[in-house]
Amino acid sequence: MTARIILGILLPFAGTALGSACVFFLKDGIRPGIQKTLLGFASGVMVAASVWSLLIPAIELSEGWGKLSFIPAAAGFLIGIGFLLLLDRRVPHQHLECSEPEGPASSCRKSTMMLLAVTIHNLPEGMAVGVVFAGLLSGESGITSAGALALALGMAIQNFPEGAIISMPLRSENGISRKRAFLMGALSGAVEPVGAVLMILLAQYFLPLLPYLLAFAAGAMLYVVVEELIPETAQGSHSDLGTVGFAAGFVIMMILDVALG
Numbered sequence: 138m139t140a141r142i143i144l145g146i147l148l149p150f151a152g153t154a155l156g157s158a159c160v161f162f163l164k165d166g167i168r169p170g171i172q173k174t175l176l177g178f179a180s181g182v183m184v185a186a187s188v189w190s191l192l193i194p195a196i197e198l199s200e201g202w203g204k205l206s207f208i209p210a211a212a213g214f215l216i217g218i219g220f221l222l223l224l225d226r227r228v229p230h231q232h233l234e235c236s237e238p239e240g241p242a243s244s245c246r247k248s249t250m251m252l253l254a255v256t257i258h259n260l261p262e263g264m265a266v267g268v269v270f271a272g273l274l275s276g277e278s279g280i281t282s283a284g285a286l287a288l289a290l291g292m293a294i295q296n297f298p299e300g301a302i303i304s305m306p307l308r309s310e311n312g313i314s315r316k317r318a319f320l321m322g323a324l325s326g327a328v329e330p331v332g333a334v335l336m337i338l339l340a341q342y343f344l345p346l347l348p349y350l351l352a353f354a355a356g357a358m359l360y361v362v363v364e365e366l367i368p369e370t371a372q373g374s375h376s377d378l379g380t381v382g383f384a385a386g387f388v389i390m391m392i393l394d395v396a397l398g
Contacts, residue, residue, distance in 0.1 A: 141282055142270050145289035146333045149262055152293030153326025156300020160308050160318045167305055170375040175298035177379035180366040181386025182295035183262070183358045189394040190269055190288045191355035194280055195348040198272075213349035217261070217356025224257050225364065255303050255325035258365065261357030262292050263332030268350045270333070271340030275347060287397035291390045296326060 167175070192210055199206040229250060266289050272280040304322030307313050313321070336354070340347050370379025 141286065142274075142337075145266060145270055145286050146263075146330045148286075148289040149259075149266060149292035149296050149329045149333075150323075150326045152296030153259070153300040153303075153329070154323040156297040156302075157304040157319045157322030157326075159301040160304040160315050160322070163301075163305065167302060169373070170378050172302055173370045173375045173379040174382035175302060176366050177370045177382025177384075178386035179295040179299055179382075180362045180370065180379075181383040181388070182291050182390040183362050183366075183386075184383075185387045185390035185394065186265060186288055186291055187355035187358050189391060190284070190291075191265060191351045191358075194269075194272065195351040195355070197279060198348040198351070209348035210352040213352025214356035214359075216349070217353040217358075218360050219356075220353070221257070221261065221357045221360035221364075224260075225360075228253055228257060252321050252325055255299075255322075256328050258299075258361050259296075259326055260328050260332050261354060261361055262296070263329030264336045265354035265358055266292055266329070267333030267336030268340055268347070268354050271337045272347055272351065274337070274341065275344055281397075283397040284394060287393040291393050292329075294389070295386060296329075300326065 192214065195210040195213060196206055199209045202208060266285075269280055269285045269288050273282060273285045300322050303325055304318045307321055308315055308318040336350060340350055367379075367383075370376060370382070
C-alpha cells in the first residue's frame with residue numbers, strides 16, 4: 138500500500154518533468170494549434186477528474202445527510218474556488234501568453250513570475266491526488282487503490298504536455314538555457330507531491346472533513362480550468378482544436394476512472 142501511495146504522489150510530478158524534458162529534443166516552440174489542443178486536453182482531464190474522482194465520491198460519503206447530501210460537496214467546492222481566487226490575487230505571477238503580470242506588484246523577474254503562475258496551476262492537482270489517496274487510506278470512502286492510481290495517472294498524462302508548454306516557451310521567448318528551462322518546468326511540478334502529502338496528513342487528522350476536502354480539490358482544479366486554460370484555448374485561431382482536445386481528455390479520464398475505479 139505504501140509503495141502505491143508513493144507512486145501515486147510522484148506520478149503527476151514525473152509527468153511534468155518528462156514533458157519539460159522536451160526542451161532538449163525539440164528545437165522549435167510548440168505550434169499554436171498543437172498548444173491549444175494540449176491545453177484543451179488538460180482541461181478535459183481536470184474536469185472529468187473533478188466530477189468522477191472528487192465530487193461524486195464527496196456526495197457518496199455524505200449519504201447520511203439524506204436529501205442534504207450535496208451540502209459538503211457544495212461547500213467544499215465553493216471554498217476551493219475561493220482559495221484559488223485568493224492565491225490568484227495575492228501571489229504575483231504572469232501567464233505565458235500574457236504581457237502583463239497579475240496579482241500585487243513585484244520586482245521578480247518575468248521567468249520567476251511565470252514559474253509562480255504554473256505553480257498556482259499545479260497545486261490543486263497535487264491536492265486532488267492527495268485527498269483521493271487519503272480517502273483510500275480511510276477505508277470508508279469507497280475509493281479503490283486502482284481508482285486512486287487512475288487519477289494520479291490521468292494527472293500525469295495531462296502534465297506531460299503542460300511540462301512541454303512551460304519549458305519550451307521559456308527557452309524560445311526568454312532566451313533561457315535548455316537546462317534552466319527544463320529545471321524551471323520540472324520545478325513547477327514539485328508543488329504537486331507537496332500538496333498531496335499535506336492533504337493526506339490533513340485528512341488523516343480530520344477524517345470527517347474528507348467530503349469537504351474532496352470537493353475543495355475539485356473546486357480548486359475547476360477554477361484553474363475556467364480562469365486560465367479554457368480562455369487560452371479560445372483566444373485567436375485554432376480554438377476548435379482546443380475543443381477537440383478537451384473532448385479527448387475528458388473521455389480518457391472518464392474511462393480511466395470508471396474502468397479502474
